[in-house]
Amino acid sequence: MYKARINITLRSSILDPQGKAAHNALTHLGFENIDQVRIGKYIEMGIDAESVETAETVAREACRKLLANPVMEDFDIQIVSTEG
Amino acid sequence: MYKARINITLRSSILDPQGKAAHNALTHLGFENIDQVRIGKYIEMGIDAESVETAETVAREACRKLLANPVMEDFDIQIVSTEG
Secondary structure, eight states, X not given: OEEEEEEEEEOTTSOOHHHHHHHHHHHHTTXXXXXXXXXXXXXXXXXXXXXXXXXXXXXXXXXXXXXXXXTTEEEEEEEEEOOO | OEXXXXXXXXXXXXXXXXXXXXXXXXXXXXXXXEEEEEEXXXXXXXXXXXXXXXXXXXXXXXXXXXXXXXXXXXXXXXXXXXXX
């Protein structure tokens, strides 16, 4: 049994209005030294697979087919074992 | 200059309808070996600070004051240097 941790981010060429709004709010709260705020998705899932490689393939397919928008988003997958 | 990578997750005691919907959709697509899908937020930001510790304090304050809901969400902060 493995756990996949997936970070999905908007490509840097795509405007991120949600990140911009968070940056504005942070500035108004006095966080002057924060910039380049980008907001994406974080997905965790359990994967029943025989090996790390198989689990990563399953997670990658899930991102390609459903979870990420391949035109606008990039994704980064980390697989951890949940045994023992 | 540092970059903060922040994962914000719903506490495990809180129902996650978005994750449940993604899990259902994945099952319909044939991903039978995936379970426990939880969806949270991933935030990246640049922080101008003198040390890793200061950058982490700034990121933690930003989560506490704005980015995360302390009642329903947990957050995990990773600081990386962007110098050099």
